[in-house]
Amino acid sequence: MTAYIALSYCWGKSQNVTLRSENLELMKLGFMVSGLPQTLQDAIAVTRALGQQYLWVDALCIIQDSPSDWEVESSRMASVYRNAYLTIAVATASDVSEGFLSRNYRATNPWYREPYHEDWLNRDGCSTMLGARLVEATEFFNDKGDFAHKLPWTLRGWVLQEQELSRRLLIYEAYELHWVCQNKNTYQCSSDQVLSSGYSVDLLVGPPIFSITASTAHKQQWHHIVVHYTARELTDSRDKLPAISGLAKIFQEVIQSPYFAGMWVKHLLWDLLWDCVGRNVGYASEQYIAPSFSWPSASSDVVFGLDLMSPTDEWVPRAVIEDIGSIIDGKDPLGRLSNGWIKLRGFTFKAALADNPDGPQEHGFQRYSVWTEYLGEAIFKKTHG
Incomplete structure (x- = not known):
């Protein structure tokens, strides 16, 4: 089977490039990546960086105005995400126009503080870096003890099966990557704590x-x-x-x-x-x-x-x-x-x-x-x- 990467994301209201009956033949001839919404452009960049050739995107792989094609393809979601090399999950963007590789989170999150870092020698005498980031717990919990912030990606119904069926998830959160596979759930900073990104990715327990x-x-x-x-x-x-x-x-x-x-x-x-x-x-x-x-x-x-x-x-x-x-x-x-x-x-x-x-x-x-x-x-x- 040809390897491919799948994309899991929120459409929002800016998904203006979709596969339709009237543009099917034209889309087969090719299109400019620069004409795609930013999230799709970023996903293509990540796919190429990982050395993969193919990316599955629902908006471009399902004929959106064809009820018969939609029914057939929606019934195949289990195999699409289950057989993907990995799934790129865009957790923080509520709209496809936002992207996920270059968002300015410092401007949108007033509680954000620059992380502390300095050069450091580890116990083996090797040169490394010591870093720390402030996590304001009061910003993330409400009066019931639940997470006050929910990532847009975790609020969508369609995303649940994309999330659960993927063998490997590369989740782009606010400040770091979150990796989930069948035997590992960890953050880029090597922490197993959900608060490491300041948000909660609702991964099922069980x-x-x-x-x-x-x-x-x-x-x-x-x-x-x-x-x-x-x-x-x-x-x-x-x-x-x-x-x-x-x-x-x-x-x-x-x-x-x-x-x-x-x-x-x-x-x-x-x-x-x-x-x-x-x-x-x-x-x-x-x-x-x-x-x-x-x-x-x-x-x-x-x-x-x-x-x-x-x-x-x-x-x-x-x-x-x-x-x-x-x-x-x-x-x-x-x-x-x-x-x-x-x-x-x-x-x-x-x-x-x-x-x-x-x-x-x-x-x-x-x-x-x-x-x-x-x-x-x-x-x-x-x-x-």
């Missing part, structure tokens, strides 16, 4: 995607991915399933389970126990994305109820799936849907949909004057081990 096996706790790992994914942003809500289909393909190869609206038939009962949290709680997308009982239908962040329970508790299914089905909208079997349904047999109880007394946007079920957030007890029974 087994690497390439280590997922049939024996792995892939149910929890998939839930972990979904929780991180729903906290990110998508320009088009219809991309909710396509933008994670590459990761779904990798999981499906391992766990050998039918995929259904962002959930797995193999452990569907667990996947059904999701709940809305954070922004836009309780609101569905204005367009049809997925059936209302599946997490992609919600516009808010989600969590999975059983993942929050005590590890000493055992939850045993007490419902049975009798029928399940969906209608694919397009060419990607793991992508967009036009319909979906499920039929369960199990225990039920009468309840009324009610407002949560703790918040006007929260909804749940009122049963015998007892507030219930979800119907988990009707699907599972709990045992203590």
